[in-house]
Amino acid sequence: MNTDANTVIESFIQKYDLLGCIQCGRCTGGCPVTIRTGLNPRRIVYDSRDEEMLEELSNLTEIWDCTTCNTCAVRCPKGLKPVDVLVGLRNMLVEEGVIQPTVRDALESIFREGNPWDKPRATRCDWMEGLDVRIVEPGEEVENLIFVCCTIAYDPKVQVIAQNFVKLLNKAGVDYGFIGEDESCCASEAHNMGEEGLFEMMIEDNTELLNSYAAKRLVTLSPHCYSTFKNQYPDLKAEVIHYSHLLKELLEEKKIAFGKECSDKVIYHDPCYLGKQNDVYDEPRYVLKQIKGAEILEFERSRERSLCCEGGGGKMWVEGTETKEERLAETRVKDAREQGATVLAVACPFCVLTLDDALKAKGFEEEMRVADVLEFLGPFIE
């Protein structure tokens, strides 16, 4: 028994390189939620070195405060990934079967219906109604295979992202294809909520499905799918890109253009899964700058210092210890308003949802709106 425990702890220490930590505190200092929750990643990395404490740690509510924004890992001077330690602790809990009901429902839904939103697979393509969408079959050759994302496919607030993308693709004459009802969740959030087994299964199934198309590129609409496919699916054949990469390309090749003057002041919020995690900062800004008349503003905390909106890391389904101070999304919309923005543009469905909630909570609807880049540029498509 004791030997078993030793093996477990040894692998935990080794898996996360815990002995490399010098307790400098950059992870906790950089973590966006520590200021308003009980989470202290440095402390958890420290305590995780003690096998006796792992179970206790996994029962702490604050391990659910983490939004998996990855700032801790980016800033760590020794190459550790405190975020992975937190996810590892969540995994221990899930393995023991201790799961919050909302999380359980989301995970079951991914398993049964291929999405975390408890929606039937049969309605995954409802957003396409009235649109001329090309769907490809496995084996078919296609330059750009489009991956929609569960949230965009089902949530009426953000379906417009996919709908506008189709209009643009058709206009530009791009060789593309959608997967249709067979598309299943990338399982990024299953991983973040600690369901490693389900995540591995989804990686296997999705890899088989996605590789069955003769696609050159896999174009993702959500940064969460983008980052997950790019960094956690080792065997995908197609090159994984975000839609902003493709838009920039089409604009440069003059295959699309924006007409109609814009009078908005647009401020762009960097999604963690696009910016901090994958260094994609310039493409979305490039796209926005092509809209005539749009005045582009910058947050004080932008790019590498962007502030997380708290939408990731399973936060759509689970609450942590958040008590103190306002939500970060509220801070964000306040900052945007202070800068005089009329549009808070993002490139992520989770960011749209959290920031839009914050906007309404603050009562700023009159002066400002939140929109995904694809949603915002809709009216300007020539």
Place this chain on the structure above:
Amino acid sequence: MNNKPRIGVYVCHCGANIAKTVDVEAVSEFASHLPYVKVARNYAYMCSDPGQLLIREDIKNEGLTRVVVASCSPRMHELTFRKTLAAAGLNPYYLEMANIREHCSWVHTDRDEATAKAKRLVYSAVAKARLLEPLTEKEVEVEPSALIVGGGIAGIQAALDIAAAGFKVYMVEKTTSVGGKMSQLDKTFPTLDCSACILTPKMVDVASHPNIELMTYSKVEDISGYVGNFDVKVRKKARYVDMDKCTGCGACAEECRLRGTIPNDYDMGLGKRGAIYLPFPQAVPAKYTIDPDRCLMLTRGKCGKGPKCVEACAVGAVNFEQEDEIVEFKVGTVIIATGYEIFDASKKPEYGYGQYPNVINGLELERLVAASGPTGGEIVIGKGDKAMVPKEVAFISCVGSRDDSVDKPYCSRVCCMYSAKLAHLILEKLPEANVRIYYMDVRAFGKGYEEFYDRVRREGVHYIRGNPSEIFKRGDKLVVKAEDTLAGRPLEDEVDLVVLAVGLEPRQDAREIIDILKLSQSADGFYMEAHPKLAPVDTATDGVYLAGCAQGPKDIPDTVAQAKGAAASALILLSSGQVKVQAQISIVDESTCRGCGFCVEICPYGAIELVEINRMGNMAQVARVNEALCKGCGACAAGCLSGSIQQRSFKDQQILPQIAVLGAMK
């Protein structure tokens, strides 16, 4: 004469280093039965006096003609045992070593297998030993002068020491003045000596010493040759000011049309100069220089109605026609003292350096607190309406040090102490200020350093353990986002000024010297010493030494100590006047060489050239080895397409039997 070799084998215990893992008794017993072996012994420390005596006695009494020592790497003690042989009247190259420590006992755990391997290594050495030939070491004359590259405190100290010993020194400095980074510092830790006060006398000494030829605003373009005989080529850049005429009066700079418009590097760009300038008042030589990239005459060919500097100069020193000058000379030894650069903090965008004017680096603060600096020593950030005297000040340590995320894993050794010193200076000038230092560990290892750290804490400098992750602006304040790790408390600390304690890194142009001298770099990018402990100022290239931060981050005391060490090493060479060159060099069989030149290409030391010879009445090209340049690396011998090059002591007929017995033994 009886030509049969008589071999002695000596197996070393190296205390427990070898004996713990290898059965040394069994190895010497095994060796005693090998062909031509007359005596085989084992002993606790072969390198000790009694150990060496064993060998000498046996050479005398047993008439040994070859010696095999089975011990550590030849890098450690080959020279020791060669001397032992020579002392007993045997040619030192009749020695062969079997490395049963680094190659055996240190890397194995199974005693039986390690012993078996040690036996094979000894057998192999014995097989080669009988085939060894006697070699003689040649000596070459040493040119009695030294080249010093870099005119910072390291170069200055080395130059003064060598010159004081009576040898000629050529000092080449890239900028217009000697003094280096030390001249930019305000005060020095932990004694708070004024940096300029202790440095400028030495700068003046360098310029006035009869044995030192100072070349500022100059660059080493090429160094060829070998230890004792280096040929150096230096480019003296045109200053457009006649050094002999210029009196340093400064009238030209007063009149320059661009006066006060060009950021002065010496002041970290915080102060401004004109196109004709002296970087700082105590510059040595005190001669003006015209910036060719900015001067209106030199860039456009026109400066108003006529260049005002020419008008202002009473001695007619300004000369727009001046050209670069190439100087060539010979030296016996070279000291590299090229220094360092500070880490560019904009590589860590989370700190906002380059974006916020009140996020500055340590060297910028040095210029702000210095009386000779752009603000006359007042700590003011910004100018005019925006000028601000900071009240809340935060230092961040380890910016670009101990940080894998920017590929700087090493500690820069000076930042803890310069932060403490600068914090002290801020409190001295702004007693109302609140100064805190965010740190990971305080490394106060030098003489008087811990005491200084104690002092500044008691003066009110607040140490907070935690390395900040981010800086952003909120209103007029900068927010330092960090964790007080001792309290486990995340915090957002609002301050007026952030000072980044940036680390030290190799110079961007470090490659230039590497290409010229074939130096190596250690993993951190600094020039690599020959041995980290026992040859810290030497390089792999004979006659070339390192001083100061070119070799790695150092404070001033360590830099001066190393400079004096490098000078001493250079002086050994210079004062002996002669240097032995490698005996185990390559030789070309000119009767079979086809002159293909492949060896010329692969020789890393440029030691081989093609020459034309008369071969049985026909003119033929053949390779020839410069014996003084050859390092005996063996690349040419291994690469030779016609088998015409052999390396002494490593000839085919010597090493093939050595390899053969390894295969023969089970």
